Amino acid sequence: MSAREKVLDSYQAILIEEGERAATMDQVAARAGVSKGGLLYHFRDKTAMAEALLERARHLLEEDLAKMAAAPEGAASYYLRGSLLQDDPLDRLLLAAMQLAPEHDAAKLAAYREVQEGWFRLIREEVGDDAIADAVMLMGDGLYWNASMTSTLGDAPKGAREAGQARMAGLEGVLDILREAGRR
Amino acid sequence: MSAREKVLDSYQAILIEEGERAATMDQVAARAGVSKGGLLYHFRDKTAMAEALLERARHLLEEDLAKMAAAPEGAASYYLRGSLLQDDPLDRLLLAAMQLAPEHDAAKLAAYREVQEGWFRLIREEVGDDAIADAVMLMGDGLYWNASMTSTLGDAPKGAREAGQARMAGLEGVLDILREAGRR
């Protein structure tokens, strides 16, 4: 893997595990196995590094939108399942992006709102109602938020995966109720 | 108002408007109209200041739980309405607490989980189903998350309140669907 990629991975990992304040250029460089000078060859300042991470996110989000459109279980189920944060690359990237300092909020929001519109459109199409689609989107956001509150605590307790699946089963039931209501 | 309270208010305001990184002791002191030395008389270090803010939140959250139990429109509606962040003191406090550095995550989470359980119990009682109560809670979390994503951008556009009310009307409809389903 290129040093550039390794730096970006380290930046992302530290953001998730220890938060924005811990993601100093020293720490990122050390974790990536390069010196600070080496890091600064690839990213001329910290802002450039953050923007590269957001650029990564933008690409993965676009891919995800295509997958969602093709998901056999339906857009709504796909969306909620994706929000459960099962450690896939997109989840980790979004979790890291969320930690970015408010200085990057404008870029963050622009990138996020863009795909959020796409998600909404697909879910709206499936459930047939604006308010219901809004509710489904909010449930997904809520799942993300819960995950981001706990992500920095390094807790992946034993039963986490099982608990996540049980939770998802319950939410699937709620989705069924909403889908049926939307058809009427 | 006491200087101590003024400091805490300033800390909270800066956290919301400019994020955690901007909330330095210099900035907080300046906004509160005291010197850094003056500030440090009331809070011996930054951690103490953050904990005082969380303590404030804990009190307001307890009060809110009592209000929710007595809400005529029902716990679920009250909860979602409260998550729309109409600038009341509790909303602002939670928004600020959310910005606190991950060093305080343990305290944050403990305080939050405590009342979250209380909220869940009330909503569960109203809607009559675990999964539906979970979904309602998530919708509220999603609303908070959306608000926190935009709060640091200082945007309170003209039609914001009206848009919020229209959105709430839609979500009330979804709640009706879920309440009815829960009764069966």
Added chain:
DNA sequence: GTCTATAGTACGATAGAC
């Protein structure tokens, strides 16, 4: 392309006057 050395700054916190 990656390193060391270092300049410059901002932050948290202490000491002591008033």
Added chain:
DNA sequence: GTCTATCGTACTATAGAC
């Protein structure tokens, strides 16, 4: 109870060798 002055540290970023 609030101030000014100051110290130590950690961070971003630059300069220049290899």
